[in-house]
Amino acid sequence: MTKKQVTLYLAALGFLIAIAVAIVELFLLPPNTVDIAAGPKGTYLYETAQKYAQEFEKSGVKVNVIETNGTLENIALVNHDTKNIEFGFIEGGAANSANYPNLESLGSIVYAPIWVFYRSKLGTIRDINDLKGKRIALGFITQGVHNNATHILNAVGITAQNSQFFDLGRKDALKALEANEIDAMFTSAPAEDPLIKKLFNSPNVSVLNWLDAEGISRNMREFHVLTLPMGTIDLINNKPANNMNLLATTFTVVAQKETHSALIYLMMGILDDIHQPPSFLHTENEFPADLDVDFPLSADAQNYYSRGGKPFLQKHLPYWAASFVGKLLLVLVPLLAIIYPFSQAYPVLTQWFYTRRVNRFYLMLVKIEKRFDEGGNREITQQELESLRSQIEALIKQEKIPSSYTNLLYDLREHVSQVMKRHVIS
Numbered sequence: 001m002t003k004k005q006v007t008l009y010l011a012a013l014g015f016l017i018a019i020a021v022a023i024v025e026l027f028l029l030p031p032n033t034v035d036i037a038a039g040p041k042g043t044y045l046y047e048t049a050q051k052y053a054q055e056f057e058k059s060g061v062k063v064n065v066i067e068t069n070g071t072l073e074n075i076a077l078v079n080h081d082t083k084n085i086e087f088g089f090i091e092g093g094a095a096n097s098a099n100y101p102n103l104e105s106l107g108s109i110v111y112a113p114i115w116v117f118y119r120s121k122l123g124t125i126r127d128i129n130d131l132k133g134k135r136i137a138l139g140f141i142t143q144g145v146h147n148n149a150t151h152i153l154n155a156v157g158i159t160a161q162n163s164q165f166f167d168l169g170r171k172d173a174l175k176a177l178e179a180n181e182i183d184a185m186f187t188s189a190p191a192e193d194p195l196i197k198k199l200f201n202s203p204n205v206s207v208l209n210w211l212d213a214e215g216i217s218r219n220m221r222e223f224h225v226l227t228l229p230m231g232t233i234d235l236i237n238n239k240p241a242n243n244m245n246l247l248a249t250t251f252t253v254v255a256q257k258e259t260h261s262a263l264i265y266l267m268m269g270i271l272d273d274i275h276q277p278p279s280f281l282h283t284e285n286e287f288p289a290d291l292d293v294d295f296p297l298s299a300d301a302q303n304y305y306s307r308g309g310k311p312f313l314q315k316h317l318p319y320w321a322a323s324f325v326g327k328l329l330l331v332l333v334p335l336l337a338i339i340y341p342f343s344q345a346y347p348v349l350t351q352w353f354y355t356r357r358v359n360r361f362y363l364m365l366v367k368i369e370k371r372f373d374e375g376g377n378r379e380i381t382q383q384e385l386e387s388l389r390s391q392i393e394a395l396i397k398q399e400k401i402p403s404s405y406t407n408l409l410y411d412l413r414e415h416v417s418q419v420m421k422r423h424v425i426s
Contacts, residue, residue, distance in 0.1 A: 030262035035064045037074040037088035040140075040169060044189050045089045045251060048109075048274070052087075055270040061263070069169070070143030071095065078256050079103050086259045087267060091144025091188055092249035092292040093151070093222030102257050104298040106267060107305070108250035108291045109275045110190050111226060111282055114148060116208035117199050118184035119177060125184075127212045129156050134183040135164040137173035145188035148223075148249060152216060170195065177205065184208075188249070191228060191280040200239040207240070213247040222292065224248045232280050248281070250292040257298075264300040354405045357395075361412055364388055365419060372423045382423075389416045 034056060038049035046067065053063035066085065068074050072095065074088035079100040091112055097103070118125055118134075125131065131153070139146040146167065153159070166173070166182055173185035174195075189196055199205050210216070210225075217223045226246040233239040253271065255264060271288040278284040290297055290305050297305075365388060371381045392413050396406060 030260040032060060033062045033064065034087065034263060035066060035083075035085040037066045037068050037077040037085055039068055039070055039074065039089060039143075040171075041067050042171070044110075044193050049089070051274055052267070052270055055273065056266065059266060061266065068142070069140045070145075071147070072142040072144070075100050075103060075254060078254055085256065086263060087253060087255050090252050090254055090294070091148065092252060092294060093220075094144030094147040094249075095294060097295045100295070103254045103295045104257050104301070105290075105293040105295040106253040106255055106264065106271065106298055106301045107288045107293060108252045109271055109288050110251050110279065111224065111248045112144075112188045112251045113191060113226065113228075113246040113248040113281070114145060114152070114223075115187050115189065115196065115199075116184055117177065117187070117205050118208065119180065120204050120206045122183060122206075125206070125208050128152060128158070128208070128210070128216075129212075131163065131184055132158045133163055135166065135181070137166045137168040137176060137182050137185040139167070139173070139186055139188070140169045141167045143169070143188075144249075145186050148188070149186040151220065152247075155216070155219065174199075191233060197233050197239070200233045201237055207244075209240075209242075210245040210247045213245045216247055222249055224250075226281050228280070246281070252292065252294065253288075254295055255298055261300050264298060265304065268301060268304045351405070354408065358405075358408045358412055361388065361392060362415075365412075365416060369419050369423075372419075378423075385416065385420060389413065389420075392416065 036049045036052060039045035046065070049063075049065040053065055056063045066077065068077065071090045075090055075095050077083055077085045078088040079102045081102065087106075092108065116125075116128070116131070118131075122134075136149075136153070136158075138149045150165075153163075166176070168176060168182075168185070170185065170187045173182065173187070176182045177185050187195070200207060213223075213225045217225050224247075226248050228240060228244040228246050230240055230243050231238045253267070255267070268288070275287040276285050278286075290302070365385075368381055368385050368388065372378070392409055396409050396413070
């Protein structure tokens with residue numbers, strides 16, 4: 001291969017790489033802003049979204065935490081075709097995935113007990129059936145707890161026909177409970193939530209011990225039965241005073257299907273950092289997990305769980321670099337798959353091309369010599385032979401002929417000269 005050919009080859013390769021880089025920059029780089037549909041301000045999920053935002057910003061990604069009224073609003077926002085909201089929180093068991101085709105799950109992040117707080121003046125509520133006929137706040141209609149509470153109550157025969165239901169968020173429900181406007185309220189939050197501790201220590205409020213939790217969970221598989229040990233909420237005041245049964249689902253992070261893979265992996269790493277430590281209700285490394293996923297698990301999340309963490313590039317490179325290199329490889333590898341076989345075949349093709357050309361000249365020489373032997377028009381035959389020699393001379397003088405093949409042309413030229421001498425052509 002001549003220097004000129006090498007130069008052209010390298011230029012073509014550089015051009016392809018430039019195209020690949022341009023494609024990555026224009027179409028494949030991840031966004032630098034992210035939206036998270038969280039929940040009402042002051043709730044566990046809203047505060048968790050704020051923690052996510054701090055971690056995202058360490059990688060140069062700005063996060064917009066969107067205040068919402070809960071699970072159903074979150075999934076409606078993330079599922080929306082044009083709002084481009086990447087992530088949201090949902091409460092397990094609160095939504096039907098068939099109604100939200102644009103959503104994928106990243107897994108569960110924490111247990112979400114369903115708490116029932118009631119006025120102490122009602123006496124001891126032994127189980128959920130004792131709420132029949134009472135005034136009950138279920139949460140915002142867009143919150144997951146509203147949906148789950150309604151299912152549980154209906155399952156035991158408590159309906160709007162024999163009891164009074166109120167669609168109140170937990171702040172309004174707490175005010176109504178303290179003002180004797182309702183008898184009980186449902187809320188869903190991890191045991192560490194400050195409001196839970198406040199309610200446990202309220203002298204006018206009692207909490208339901210789910211003695212029938214096992215039976216409910218056997219009939220409604222989306223729920224878990226957990227034990228809250230004595231004193232877990234408040235060691236000083238020994239709250240709860242005895243071990244308690246809890247009925248719980250989980251909080252899950254969902255993503256829009258079109259969310260960039262780099263953002264998914266970044267989010268998965270953040271979920272690990274924030275939710276792997278133990279809590280009152282789960283052990284270390286229990287979360288995040290592909291548990292209670294009401295929506296199909298994202299392929300990137302599945303890959304993350306199966307590998308036990310981030311892929312190689314995300315482990316060893318910053319967010320932007322890992323994304324860029326990963327996507328660049330997706331473009332370059334197919335190109336190299338085309339270029340490499342061609343580069344390997346190039347010498348063979350070159351040899352075939354020049355050997356074929358020399359063989360064609362030899363065939364012409366054989367025909368010319370045959371016409372000499374047969375006594376044809378010598379003047380015309382001599383002109384053909386001289387023309388053949390001129391073509392060979394011109395080819396030898398061309399710089400693009402590989403040096404390794406010029407010997408073939410020199411041999412051919414010598415054979416032409418021998419034919420000319422043999423037939424006494426001056």
